[in-house]
Amino acid sequence: MCELFCNFAADMKKHILLTLLFCASLVCAHAETLVLRTGTRVQGTIVFQNEEVVIIRNAEGARFQYPRADVAQILTEEAAQEKTVAEELPEEEIKTSKKASILLELAGGAAVKPGEAAGGGFSADLLVGSHHIGEKHVFIGGGLGYHGLFLGAEKYNFLPVQVALRMPFTETKHAPVFGAALGYGIALSKDYLGGIYAGLDFGYRCQLNPRSAIALVAYAQFHQATVTNTVTIEGNDFSQKAARNLVTSGLKLALYF
Numbered sequence: 001m002c003e004l005f006c007n008f009a010a011d012m013k014k015h016i017l018l019t020l021l022f023c024a025s026l027v028c029a030h031a032e033t034l035v036l037r038t039g040t041r042v043q044g045t046i047v048f049q050n051e052e053v054v055i056i057r058n059a060e061g062a063r064f065q066y067p068r069a070d071v072a073q074i075l076t077e078e079a080a081q082e083k084t085v086a087e088e089l090p091e092e093e094i095k096t097s098k099k100a101s102i103l104l105e106l107a108g109g110a111a112v113k114p115g116e117a118a119g120g121g122f123s124a125d126l127l128v129g130s131h132h133i134g135e136k137h138v139f140i141g142g143g144l145g146y147h148g149l150f151l152g153a154e155k156y157n158f159l160p161v162q163v164a165l166r167m168p169f170t171e172t173k174h175a176p177v178f179g180a181a182l183g184y185g186i187a188l189s190k191d192y193l194g195g196i197y198a199g200l201d202f203g204y205r206c207q208l209n210p211r212s213a214i215a216l217v218a219y220a221q222f223h224q225a226t227v228t229n230t231v232t233i234e235g236n237d238f239s240q241k242a243a244r245n246l247v248t249s250g251l252k253l254a255l256y257f
Contacts, residue, residue: 032056034066035073042066046074101131101211102257103139103166107219109250111149119151121248123221125181127164131211131256139166139256147185147197147223149246156225156246158185160197166215166254168205177205177215179254185223192244195224201252215254222247 034042034056044058054071057063104126111121129141142163149156162183168175179201187194203217225244 031076033075034071035075036066036070037072038070100128101139101141103127103129103141103143103164103254104257105145105252105254107221107250107252109219109248111151111246111248113151113154113244113246117151117154119149121147121149121221121250123147123248123252125160125162125164127162129164131213136171137168137207137213139164142183147221147248149223149248151246155189156192156223156244157188158194158197158223158225159188160185162197162199164199166201166205166256168207173207175205175207176203177217178202179217179219185225187225191227193226195226195243196222197224198222201254203252205254211257213256215256217252217254218249219252220247220249 031043032046034044034046034054036042042056042058042064044056044064046054046056047063048055050068052068053065054068054074055063055065104124106124108122109120110118112118123145125143125145127139127141127143129139129143131137131139133140140163142161145160145162147158147160149158160181160183162181164179164181166177166179168177170176179199181197181199183197185194185197199219199221201217201219203215205213205215207213223246225246226241227244228239228241
């Protein structure tokens, strides 16, 4: 009887030890999550996988088999939790700033005096204004510039005082942009007088951050100048003022900061 009891006790110890080892293996097993291409998630422990199939066992011990082509991702328990938390967090909005911005524009291209002469022109404009109107990246401001035109032997230099608008068509990082400017070009020479200045732009803008952007646009500018012509008739000098319409077009690089 004593020997039978001892054998029974030994068998019980073995069963208890095996049970503890089995439980420990379940605790130590890495829980994983299968993310199927349909978006469904299956949690459990992968018991077998190859290039064709993945077999996973859930917490109840049931096994499920999925074609490898249907599995988009296999996540560990920690990675699955991190991904779930990240998906629950709302996407951070890019807040716009209503503070003053500076717009620097550098341009160069061809210049013409319609029907008379052709040449080249360049310009540099420095504008100050708001880069944001409401929640839109729209620039409205004003400032000064320096514009030089070379038409054969004639040279025209202006200091435009202007107001300007720069407006993207969409609120995306890369967007088409439209621009317009209107002002008065102050003549920098006594040989002619200044006049109305107007400009149009169209191109693409890249928004670098909520306050900074860069744009490359095609432009057309109109300058009005007035020159004084002296005509001698029968020994008498007569002065006559004549208007000059000057047009330039080319490419412009714009920097918002």
